[in-house]
Amino acid sequence: MVVFLFLSLLSVKYLYDRLLSDPLPVPRIRHYNWEVKYEYKSPDCFKKLAITINGQTPGPTIEAQLNDVIIVEVKNSMLTEMVSIHWHGIHQRGMPWFDGTGGVTQCPIAPGDTFVYKVAVDVPGTFLYHAHYGLQSEHGLYGMIKVSLPPGDSEPYTYDYDESIILVDWYHKSTYEQATGLSSIPFVWVGEPQSLLIQGKGRFNCSTPELETGLCNTTSPECSPHVMTVVPGKTYRLRIGSVTSLSALSFEIEGHNMTIVGTGGHNVEPFTVKNLFIYSGQTYSVLIKTDQDPTKNYWIVSKIVNRNSTTPNGLAIFNYSPNNPSVSPPTIPPVGPAWNDVDSRITQSQAIKARQGYITPPPQKPDRVIVLLNTQNMIDGYIRWSINNVSFNLPGTPYLIAVKNKWHHVFNQTSPPDGYDYRHYDIFSPPKNVNATYGNSIYRLPFNSVVDIIIQNANTMKPTESETHPWHLHGHDFWVLGHGKGKFDIQNDPKKFNLVNPVMKNTVAVQPWGWAALRFRANNPGVWYMHCHLEFHSFLGMGVVFEEGVEMLGQLPKSIMGCGDAKDFHKP
Amino acid sequence: MVVFLFLSLLSVKYLYDRLLSDPLPVPRIRHYNWEVKYEYKSPDCFKKLAITINGQTPGPTIEAQLNDVIIVEVKNSMLTEMVSIHWHGIHQRGMPWFDGTGGVTQCPIAPGDTFVYKVAVDVPGTFLYHAHYGLQSEHGLYGMIKVSLPPGDSEPYTYDYDESIILVDWYHKSTYEQATGLSSIPFVWVGEPQSLLIQGKGRFNCSTPELETGLCNTTSPECSPHVMTVVPGKTYRLRIGSVTSLSALSFEIEGHNMTIVGTGGHNVEPFTVKNLFIYSGQTYSVLIKTDQDPTKNYWIVSKIVNRNSTTPNGLAIFNYSPNNPSVSPPTIPPVGPAWNDVDSRITQSQAIKARQGYITPPPQKPDRVIVLLNTQNMIDGYIRWSINNVSFNLPGTPYLIAVKNKWHHVFNQTSPPDGYDYRHYDIFSPPKNVNATYGNSIYRLPFNSVVDIIIQNANTMKPTESETHPWHLHGHDFWVLGHGKGKFDIQNDPKKFNLVNPVMKNTVAVQPWGWAALRFRANNPGVWYMHCHLEFHSFLGMGVVFEEGVEMLGQLPKSIMGCGDAKDFHKP
Structure with a gap:
């Protein structure tokens, strides 16, 4: 009940902000x-x-x-x-x-x-x-x-x-x-x-x-x-x-x-x-x-x-x-x-830095930090990409429809891992445990919360090989707080983040054995895919999904229905 | 109202017939x-x-x-x-x-x-x-x-x-x-x-x-x-x-x-x-x-x-x-x-005749005769097959769903032609008028009525060429009353129909410049495709659709929905 009221207030605030910020031009x-x-x-x-x-x-x-x-x-x-x-x-x-x-x-x-x-x-x-x-x-x-x-x-x-x-x-x-x-x-x-x-x-x-x-x-x-x-x-x-x-x-x-x-x-x-x-x-x-x-x-x-x-x-x-x-x-x-x-x-x-006079300052602290370790793995003999040892697979019913309708059976309701075994994992060697699992669970973010994403590239299954992955986030631009080579140092690297004039992007390249640190505000109600933009990599499981504020959305349009459990959709 | 009552009675009769004819074995x-x-x-x-x-x-x-x-x-x-x-x-x-x-x-x-x-x-x-x-x-x-x-x-x-x-x-x-x-x-x-x-x-x-x-x-x-x-x-x-x-x-x-x-x-x-x-x-x-x-x-x-x-x-x-x-x-x-x-x-x-002792006698007269002339034609420069100058195209919403829900906008509600210009058309020459039209209208048959289908093969657009077309009917077997070479003689050929021991089939071959005469009883509630079974030919428009008794059917299953107007289906 409290949660509901809180969310409703957020929703009102969100709409109010929109009204204030938009001079309501007549769109062409x-x-x-x-x-x-x-x-x-x-x-x-x-x-x-x-x-x-x-x-x-x-x-x-x-x-x-x-x-x-x-x-x-x-x-x-x-x-x-x-x-x-x-x-x-x-x-x-x-x-x-x-x-x-x-x-x-x-x-x-x-x-x-x-x-x-x-x-x-x-x-x-x-x-x-x-x-x-x-x-x-x-x-x-x-x-x-x-x-x-x-x-x-x-x-x-x-x-x-x-x-x-x-x-x-x-x-x-x-x-x-x-x-x-x-x-x-x-x-x-x-x-x-x-x-x-x-x-x-x-x-x-x-x-x-x-x-x-x-x-x-x-x-x-x-x-x-x-x-x-x-x-x-x-x-x-x-x-x-x-x-x-x-x-x-x-x-x-x-x-x-x-x-x-x-x-x-x-x-x-x-x-x-x-x-x-x-x-x-x-x-x-x-x-x-x-x-x-x-x-x-x-x-x-x-x-x-x-x-x-x-x-x-x-x-x-x-x-x-x-x-x-x-x-x-x-x-x-x-x-x-x-x-x-x-x-x-x-x-x-x-x-690449934001231009003076055009800087959108980032929030100074995150509410949550998610580390995404990129590795190649095997599942049942198939070669896949995985994130923290989970290789992403789409469920049969689109997330937006399932979340809005609280159809919990559509996908695994447990959050995917927020990180990996940071202390023991050697990003410069092929993964010791190459066995990953398929996963379709998603990160659910409190509306308006600030999230840091650290994308960490590791060695592939082939010795001395790591790849470049351009990670793209839907529904948002993120601040690029830093790039680096090697293993992200969770103690010290955040101190070097550019919080002054970081550029905002929707796609950031993470270099071999390197990392990128991103920050975004979960202020766009919806369900948003984030994935390596190399189509062959995302096909092989290199993605995650974020959800924020779906409860604020009105009725979903009928036109997005037609598959999985969404063949006979009624307003919840 | 009268129609509705009539149909309801038919429906009851149909179910009653089913009960009588089936000894209700427990299906495996x-x-x-x-x-x-x-x-x-x-x-x-x-x-x-x-x-x-x-x-x-x-x-x-x-x-x-x-x-x-x-x-x-x-x-x-x-x-x-x-x-x-x-x-x-x-x-x-x-x-x-x-x-x-x-x-x-x-x-x-x-x-x-x-x-x-x-x-x-x-x-x-x-x-x-x-x-x-x-x-x-x-x-x-x-x-x-x-x-x-x-x-x-x-x-x-x-x-x-x-x-x-x-x-x-x-x-x-x-x-x-x-x-x-x-x-x-x-x-x-x-x-x-x-x-x-x-x-x-x-x-x-x-x-x-x-x-x-x-x-x-x-x-x-x-x-x-x-x-x-x-x-x-x-x-x-x-x-x-x-x-x-x-x-x-x-x-x-x-x-x-x-x-x-x-x-x-x-x-x-x-x-x-x-x-x-x-x-x-x-x-x-x-x-x-x-x-x-x-x-x-x-x-x-x-x-x-x-x-x-x-x-x-x-x-x-x-x-x-x-x-x-x-x-x-x-x-x-x-x-x-x-x-x-x-x-x-x-x-x-x-x-090929029905075996003695296993003959299902055909009704002796049809309630309706439909002649289907098979020709090659052009539409807007595309080569197509057509039936009585209409080349079949599927609408975006399946017929069964559209008919059951009376969604008249889904397809053209006018019946396709029951025949062609029989007197003047020369089946041995390439079509004089090669311009056909696309069509998605269907033949609606009174439930339990008897329909004769005469399939007439004509010359293609190439001189002295006609093809073989195996026509398949869904939902039924038909009696094959006759085959012939040349133009079906609407006066005399019916007199030679085999009404004694015709074989029943679901697919009949119609030979070059030849015809086949079929009869079936429209006693299976549903919407049924009839088409040349050569996949390339049906792809190019060689088909028609029959509807019978859809009003007798109960609610359609949700699983068949999901496309066209059938994304948000409610029981009518």
Whole structure:
């Protein structure tokens, strides 16, 4: 009873805060009709099935203005596959059912059905959308969301043009072949991607032996390199996003420095780099001056840096107008940084701070600290990723529906562990106990509480190997309080946290044998997935779920129902 | 009000009839737990993904006894695909929601969900089960159901052993690749199957150029030929079923005649053939005497007869015990009948009559005659099959749910046409008007009325081409009143109908430029799909739907809900 009253008061306070903070502008509605279906595409010259939106992959770039409401009617025209679309980096405050996470916030959309997403862009910046079911994002269902300021408002930096580029790695096998291999004994790894796409275009070596005739065509216009045409003597704001399924990338433009000014929905203290390290689920805004010799074109390069990959670098053309856009630059493309130069990546991550004047100060102390140890393990002979020895598996009924209805039978009601055997665990060696368990329990957070998440990377099952994991949190941005190498020191490292000007992000890269410390406030009623954004890793169990304030939500929409126990839903 | 009373009386009468006709035996329950998922399989030596049941394709043979109730718990463990399973030839009287036709009688099963099918086998004989959603049957989800008589009861023929064989054609491309090609402009036809499987085993030529290394392995035990081991001097009842996705087959056992004694759930007047013509969706029981030279093995052969196919004949081994089962017969396999010998096929079809003493006499007159003209057409540039110029498309909400709830908005409420322009249409020429329309309306039949269906095959869009279509009706067997070549003569052909001893079937083959005349009584409350059983043809619109007596049904089970408007179902 007391608890109930407390929660109700919180709820009232929450609504009251919302009223005060929002000047209640009349939102502008942007309406999209999307048909999702398979089409044959040759983005790297190799013809294969891709999941497209209105025939396109990447999907259309959504260009919105702060406080717009985007209505996307998604018609699933795939033959037998369900689908859901996640609005990555957008908090969906007050409507967590439109987060688009299949199995967490909704039943995915059945073939033939149309689902109407409502997406409120209440923060300016650069966001992503992508499928959030199975391995469908990796199959081509992704795109970018640009949210601009209203006329009259301006960014704390100036530019002449606003452009965007989205990066992925690209595989030729179907998601079903990949998923079956990953779920087999013996484990069949997906291997290196066949190519890297820049704005949906790449190049595979069609002279590879054993290709079926007609499948690979280097003269296909679909795989001509992406061209970014620029005018000399200008400043470009370039929004760069990555939705890779396995790769961390270095991105650079030959001969041009980039000044990083923003990430996600946040301005950062400007700093200049030759190459940007970008991890799956991240977006950056950089400024580029077109101040080089304008008589020639330059290479745009993406390169895999988290593995010693055989995949050729992705190439696009930075075309100084009026040069011929289809003429390759006269130079050899830059080779990019060494794949194993982890220090440079950590240095760049650590250099990213909130911009003066745009700092949202973090709470000074957490109410709870959760340590997430990332390891590879075995379960019944299957290779899996696990968090504190628990490998995540979705239950059949989406969490949001189960929690709201207090259907305790849907998932294990015991909290997952808040940490691991910190004293005895050697993060530099393969796990001694490789036996993990499957789990579907969730962290339930008191509404408005402050939570620290320490993500600790450990050695994989292979000696002297640890991987890079970009962890993404739904429904929130978190403060990045610190990054480090080695084992997080629970006594001393918190003393070094940046509580002054930490950047806020929705996706943070955790480097091999390294850690990242994050803080967020559980102030967005809903159920939120947090997971490694490498789709193959989350498929293999690398995720956790947080719940906060679901009791404050009104009736869930009927449209998210249809699976598991949610076939015959009545208001509780 | 009068209508309502009438229907209520019918309902009471129906239940009363059921009580009188059934001696209410205590049914034996047979419980199956099936997990449906993708696995790599090499049934013809070529490794590809197949949809399996508990790791098998074909799925397990269900062996039941008359009046058993089979409970099958189907867990969908595919990553993103929905699925449903149809119990082919079984009428599901009183529980049409367990017919398993995705989009017609149920929302298909979502990934992670478990659906419990109840299947009452109230007729002895040989039936099939297979996926009935998308092109999943063709991908490996199929199997056989043997229903035997209770101990003490006997068939009107004797045999020593009861064996079964199931036949399919097999493609190497995924259903998604096939479906995308079929739904493209220009149309990409699936082409000939790569092999024919006999009881899940076949042989592809692994020396075909351009095969990726490791995909094809002639030494894989998975593709050793199927062996049927027999004892000399005995009589075998062999149940043969076909679930081909494109092919009509001739089936023979070298040097052995076969005496056809049954089809589906019916005994037929015995007659002996060298080769059995079997069409997708059909089952036959034949008797084979092992009266040949027992010192050697013999070939079992399946051959495509409805097209001039390049696919090699399917081969298996008829092994006389104690010969080595893995030793190929010393002979060249029989080549089978000429593919274009249509007359032999018509002759065999016409020879099949109900067995004396086992005749269910047909009603002597129909209440309604529906003529279904089968043509190829174009819609908006897409190649489709159509019935009376209407190409069938499923609505988003299953018919059974929409009809029961009187949701008139779900599909077009106008009946599809009962015929075509009979006087002027030239069935021997490509259609003059190739423009068809999509349609989702259904034939609503007064309960217990007698309906004649005349299926008329016409020329395709290609000059001098017409195809073979095996039409299958759910929920019923129909009397086959006649077959013929050319245009059905609506005045004179009905006079030649066999009303004395017509065979009853659930699937009838209609030959090129030919017709078949069927009669059934609309006495099974439900919504029933009728369609060409070639999966590629029904995918392209070759189907119709009948409704009868849905108002008599009780509340629909919650488990069939979850898609379209059926997410929030309340009892009407």
